[in-house]
Amino acid sequence: MASRGDRSTVVHQITALASNTFKEATRSRVFYILLAFAVALLLFSSAMGFMAVGSIRRVVLDMGLSTVSYFSAMTAIFVGVGLIYREIEHKTIYNILSKPVSRTVFLAGRYAGLMAVLLVNLAAMTAVLSLVLAFFGGFTPRVFAAAGYIYLELLILTAVALFFSSVTSPVVSALCTAAFYIIGHTSSALPDLLVPYLTSTWERRLAVGIYHILPDLNLLSINNLVSNNIPTAHGFAIRAVLYTVLTVAILMLASALCFKRRDLV
């Protein structure tokens, strides 16, 4: 059983590592270039929305939220996959793990730091989208709720990227995490697409079983509901939070187990 002193030290170490990860990102020119690019992309997609046929408000909201979602996901994947690998490659990890810092604490600190960076990134993009919508009279507070759910998705994606980063190279990690993201956004269609064509009960059960094993990131998205002004189902938020917490816990545990006895050559 960990004592209060041990717990306090662990909290201090995670905070120190997270704060350092945050500094690493925010003191890099790349962070600001990415942020500026995201804002430009957001403004561009909003402008495209005004040229589209149909409800301008709906199209701008739809394109804006999609841009925020995709760009945040790409940032999480591309920064996340280098999170551990870069520390090993640059040998900065030697100074950290030779101190009384557990490898699990190291992973947790790096993860928390990147999540803080992604939060700032998401907040900036949501603020720009809100301003654009407010300018054209289409603002809805549900934009913030949609951003909240995007953040839940980022929590999972970053944990996936961290897991792959702790066991393999950034290129392989990026491919695997991107595959997870694509599967996560298409798996929900599996039962609807396949089941009508399956004749036997066991085939239908197998298809549904496979769907339950695969990640389903659409369980966390309300972008379509917000842009079409449809209310979210009762209990959606609780299910989404539980799904995120459980998935992140499993991924972090897997990362910790893989990283625990890894030689840092």
Added chain:
Amino acid sequence: MDEALRLKAVDKTFRGHLSIGSHQVLRGVTLTVPRGVIYGFLGPNGAGKTTTLKVITGLLFADAGEISILGQSVEDRSVRGRIGFLPESPYFYDYLSGYELLIFMGRLQGVPAARLAARIPGLIKAVGLEGKDRLQLRKYSKGMLQRIGLAQALLNDPDLVILDEPMSGLDPIGRREVRDLILAMKDQGKTVFFSSHILADAEMICDQVAILVKGKVVQEGPLESLLSSEVQFWDVTVRGAAGMVPPPGCSVLTRLGTQLLIRVDREETLQDLLDRSRAEGASIRAVVPHKSSLEDLFLSHIPGEGR
């Protein structure tokens, strides 16, 4: 218990994918570092020094053997709170300033904020970085990085300081400064265990050494017991003796005009040489006795290099 560090029969093999291309780096490394000494861990490049240090600091895992640090097992992470470590050619986050790095490392060590604030200025002064601690590390020279690395290794006031090639890549002034810092650590009662292939530095400051060759400790012990106190040979410089024939047992190393540099390996032969030189009216400019050095000891263990 007066051992700071003990390794017993430590093995380490690096395995390639599917165990293809395995390479055994450490072969039963055994050594004991008493408390309060400066201990040099010497060996040629590729001998396994850095691997040994990484195994001690928990960055690599030994395949076999026992490691005890300050009486605790290497598996006990808390012992790392009592050691300070400087990796070879230390890499730090170059976007941090020296001061920020020390704060960060101190927080990881669990040093309370108040103690950290009180300790950092003294450390910065001790390593000679006063006025430079607010600069970003990307603006530091190699010597400055080595010094801030030493400061971070001392943040927690460790009992055992482990340094991997602390003088490597430094100019003579930087090397002297690091040597002085190591001696100061010993004066403070700390044990210093450092790896090096710079034998002159090690010979100057080490109380004890171990020599590692191809993953095996081939010699270990106090420096004075490893090095012979007997004179091995003498180098004699004689001037005004162009036509002189040295007595048997002497070898002429160089001949510059009337000046000869002659090596003699027996005391009786030296006496004969001095007598003959005086008899022929030559002046004896220097007689330099040579004892065995750490370099001789070191080279005697390297295949193809022994004298």
